[in-house]
Amino acid sequence: MRIPGPERQEDGGLSAVAAAGGLHRYQLRLHEAYGPVVRFQLPGADTAVSVADPVLLEATAHIDTRPEELFAFLDPLCEAGNLQVLPADEHTPWRRLLLSVLAGRPAHERHFARFAELARELADRWAGQADGEPVELQKELTALSLRMICGFALGGAETDTDRVVAAFEEVLTEHLGRLYQVARADPRSAERAEAALAYLRATVDRVVAAHRSDGRTDRSDLIGALVEAGQSPARIRDTVMMTLLAAHHTTGVAVSWTLHLLGRHPEAADRVAAELDQVLGERATPDYGDLRRLTYLDMVLKESMRLFPPGPYGARETTEDLVLGPYEIPAGTTVFYPFWAVHLNPEHWPEPERFDPERFTPQEVAKRPRLAYVPFGIGPRSCEGAALATVEAQVVLAVLLKRLRFRPAPGHEVTQVERFVLWARDGIRMMVRPRDL
Numbered sequence: 001m002r003i004p005g006p007e008r009q010e011d012g013g014l015s016a017v018a019a020a021g022g023l024h025r026y027q028l029r030l031h032e033a034y035g036p037v038v039r040f041q042l043p044g045a046d047t048a049v050s051v052a053d054p055v056l057l058e059a060t061a062h063i064d065t066r067p068e069e070l071f072a073f074l075d076p077l078c079e080a081g082n083l084q085v086l087p088a089d090e091h092t093p094w095r096r097l098l099l100s101v102l103a104g105r106p107a108h109e110r111h112f113a114r115f116a117e118l119a120r121e122l123a124d125r126w127a128g129q130a131d132g133e134p135v136e137l138q139k140e141l142t143a144l145s146l147r148m149i150c151g152f153a154l155g156g157a158e159t160d161t162d163r164v165v166a167a168f169e170e171v172l173t174e175h176l177g178r179l180y181q182v183a184r185a186d187p188r189s190a191e192r193a194e195a196a197l198a199y200l201r202a203t204v205d206r207v208v209a210a211h212r213s214d215g216r217t218d219r220s221d222l223i224g225a226l227v228e229a230g231q232s233p234a235r236i237r238d239t240v241m242m243t244l245l246a247a248h249h250t251t252g253v254a255v256s257w258t259l260h261l262l263g264r265h266p267e268a269a270d271r272v273a274a275e276l277d278q279v280l281g282e283r284a285t286p287d288y289g290d291l292r293r294l295t296y297l298d299m300v301l302k303e304s305m306r307l308f309p310p311g312p313y314g315a316r317e318t319t320e321d322l323v324l325g326p327y328e329i330p331a332g333t334t335v336f337y338p339f340w341a342v343h344l345n346p347e348h349w350p351e352p353e354r355f356d357p358e359r360f361t362p363q364e365v366a367k368r369p370r371l372a373y374v375p376f377g378i379g380p381r382s383c384e385g386a387a388l389a390t391v392e393a394q395v396v397l398a399v400l401l402k403r404l405r406f407r408p409a410p411g412h413e414v415t416q417v418e419r420f421v422l423w424a425r426d427g428i429r430m431m432v433r434p435r436d437l
């Protein structure tokens, strides 16, 4: 059966996306009009097939190839081949290695105290915020998660975290600016980004050299694991760069969207605060072992990533013919993953726009198909950092919400824009006050 979809447009689909108010709204409209499988013009990829039904998605979950053209903007950040589009035979061992560190409890436990300390410093600063002055959550929380992941990936002692953070920001401003065709304020931005990238690579090389000379490594050490597995110096540099890139915006925005939602749902914020009081007592910060007892906080975080998935899309390329329900998809097709639209599919999420953490009780989760909720993507190219990101987000939320209360800044409108991550166009400004006041 022929896959339904709109007529082809001369401009490659750009004006249709713009007229809908962005790719997400366009996806919602397409799926409403044509059903769960839609053929459409995806800017940058000619034709793609979008799948918004979690049961049909299962038939794509094994695909291990991404379309190269959609990820070409990351080429300049990799020296040994773009990690997002590595061929499957190279990707599989690399993924296994990353998972052995990022998903492992030893790494989470080892870095936990530092994560909590960084969150506490931010809570201290916000607690002292002048009365009536809002804070900008998105900027501060993405900066916080960059600090966390720098410490995680590069270790502490020999690395100047402030300088690494500043260098990474330079690289990001230039390369994301190119992607989104945003004019850079600094005419020397490209030159500075090149120098910053060289500095970051040299920093990784120094950490690698230190590992080689002292020969010790354990399962909590990313660079140690890469060195031990015999990865080339260029691949190690690329992996650190990609980890910083994948980790900091996503985790920071997950926390800021969660606080945004709690600010608009005081009854849920009260319940989170009561849970924190019960689990932590007088303690200001959780231990690693406390996290699994913060069940309501976890439900809130999940509901937030359903409504505002930090990574709203994914894509694959079929390497063989595929049957999707009544449709046949030939090899070489771009399959577009509209994770955000999947999260709003009314068949599995009644009143999909409503914030309701109760959707994530174990009983409710068991009623839904596995792929109805996919904030970390699908299959062999899904996010290797999912477990680490969850620990980071939980500890930051626990520390902030034990101490502080957030409410919307009067007159500030929060507007979503789809970038590399789901971003708030003008930031997320909120009023913060200590809970005991």
Ligand code: HEM
Residues within 6 Å of the ligand: 083, 084, 095, 102, 149, 242, 243, 246, 247, 248, 250, 251, 254, 305, 309, 310, 311, 312, 313, 314, 315, 375, 376, 377, 378, 379, 380, 381, 382, 383, 384, 385, 386, 388, 389, 390, 393
């Ligand atoms: C809340 C935070 C995060 C969210 C929502 C998120 C989400 C995602 C999504 C949607 C993808 C694409 C998956 C797909 O195509 O199926 C992805 C890929 C990836 N993420 Fe995350 N991520 C987060 C944090 C992190 C962290 C902390 C790290 C590393 C420490 C990380 C490392 C990666 C890597 C390396 C990939 C590429 C996967 C591959 O090609 O094998 N992410 N992430």
